[in-house]
Amino acid sequence: MIADESRGAGAPADGGRSPAPLLRTEKLTVRFGGLTALSDVTVSLPRGEIRAIIGPNGAGKSTLFNCVTGVLRPTSGRILLAGEEITGLPPHRTSKKGIARSYQITNILPGATVLENVRIAAQSRHHSWSLLRHHRAYTDVIDRARDALGAVGLLEHENELAANLSHGAQRNLEIGIALATEPRLLCLDEPTAGMSIAETHQTVDLIRRISANLTILIVEHDMEVVMGLAQRITVLHYGEVLAEGTPAEIQANARVQEVYLKT
Numbered sequence: 452m453i454a455d456e457s458r459g460a461g462a463p464a465d466g467g468r469s470p471a472p473l474l475r476t477e478k479l480t481v482r483f484g485g486l487t488a489l490s491d492v493t494v495s496l497p498r499g500e501i502r503a504i505i506g507p508n509g510a511g512k513s514t515l516f517n518c519v520t521g522v523l524r525p526t527s528g529r530i531l532l533a534g535e536e537i538t539g540l541p542p543h544r545t546s547k548k549g550i551a552r553s554y555q556i557t558n559i560l561p562g563a564t565v566l567e568n569v570r571i572a573a574q575s576r577h578h579s580w581s582l583l584r585h586h587r588a589y590t591d592v593i594d595r596a597r598d599a600l601g602a603v604g605l606l607e608h609e610n611e612l613a614a615n616l617s618h619g620a621q622r623n624l625e626i627g628i629a630l631a632t633e634p635r636l637l638c639l640d641e642p643t644a645g646m647s648i649a650e651t652h653q654t655v656d657l658i659r660r661i662s663a664n665l666t667i668l669i670v671e672h673d674m675e676v677v678m679g680l681a682q683r684i685t686v687l688h689y690g691e692v693l694a695e696g697t698p699a700e701i702q703a704n705a706r707v708q709e710v711y712l713k714t
Contacts, residue, residue, distance in 0.1 A: 472531075473498040473666045474519065474636055479528035481514050481690075488514040489525070490690045496636075501658070501667045503681035505674075505701075507711055510687040512670045516638055519668070520552045521545035532636065546576070549635035553625045553642060561614035565605055565624060568613050569596040573631040596631055602661055603627040604653075619650030623657060630661065637661075639669045643676055655680060674712065678702070686711065 474496040481489040489511045496502050504512050517523040519530060521542040530538045532548055540548070560568050573595040600606040603623045608616065613624060622642060629637055642658065643651045655676055658667065671677050677684065678698045686694045686707050693711075694704050701707055 471498065471534075472496055473533055474668070475531045476515070476519070477529040477531070479515070479518060479530065480526050481511075481518060481523060482526045488690050489518070491528070492687070492690070492692055494685055494692070494695075496666060496668060498666050499662075500682050501662050501669065501680050503677045503684045504668065504670045504687060505672075505677060505684060505711065506687035506693070509689075511690040512687055513640070514690075515687070516552065516640055516668075516670060519545075519636075520550055520638055546632055546634075549633070550638065551629035551632045551634035551636070552638035552640060553622070553629055554640050557618075557621050557625060559613045559621055559624055559628065561612065563613060564609065565600065565611055565613055565616065566593075566596055566609035568624060569599050569627050569631045572596075572628045573599065576632045595633075599627045599631040602630055603657060617650070619646050619653065622646065622650075623654060626657065626661070635666060637665050637667050639667060639671075641671060642669065643671065643673055651676065 472495040474494075476492055476494045479489050479492040480487070492511070492515060494515075504515060506512055514523065518525050521537075521540050521544065524539040528538070529536055532550065535548070537545060537548055560571070563571075570592055574592045597606060597609065600609055603626050605620065605624055605627060608620070613621060616624060622644075626637075626639070626642065639658070643654050646654060651673065658669070658680060669677075669680065681698060683695065683697055684701045685692060686701060686704075688710050694701060694707050696704070702712070
């Protein structure tokens with residue numbers, strides 16, 4: 452479970468012992484021809500933590516996300532989920548292992564209802580497709596989809612077309628779609644991108660609420676969001692880990708200030 456905020460960011464959830472990592476990358480390296488996008492990146496993410504990945508454009512943040520979620524196969528190195536190696540598994544298999552993600556660009560079915568968007572995700576996790584059964588026959592799937600919509604505050608909009616939602620609500624629907632797959636690790640790629648100030652605050656509150664039962668890895672450019680949410684921050688620069696620490700430690704790090712926070 453996530454540490455109570457009163458303990459302070461980065462405080463161990465178990466009275467001083469370091470929890471076993473849910474996710475660990477070991478010397479993760481990705482090369483595209485002569486370009487090295489990631490170089491020997493080792494990151495350990497304990498269960499129940501909100502971890503932010505930050506860095507300048509081109510630092511390797513999206514490449515790291517794509518490796519963890521199976522979109523990219525690393526050139527070398529390993530990825531472990533709860534001690535099990537998942538290096539190179541395709542996205543549908545990483546999803547089955549318990550990893551879900553949102554995308555920087557909203558990735559929903561605009562012509563489907565809000566409930567249908569989430570129902571499809573829930574059904575993909577638990578049932579194979581059948582042309583002989585109507586999806587309404589899967590009552591457990593509908594219940595799970597409605598639970599996910601309730602978690603993101605969209606249950607009252609279940610019968611609306613996703614295209615008719617506001618931008619902020621569409622982004623939160625995408626989080627609901629991810630939650631419907633019952634992940635252990637939720638990877639959020641720029642979850643507040645393009646949002647108004649009010650929508651950003653609502654989404655931060657949402658992420659904080661759902662973190663009670665999840666481990667969350669987040670890429671985000673809004674430093675106010677990062678500093679308010681993350682318990683620990685990993686800073687990437689030219690594909691390498693530049694620094695890692697609590698928000699206070701990262702803000703005080705002279706090298707991070709030089710290459711990122713003041714740019």
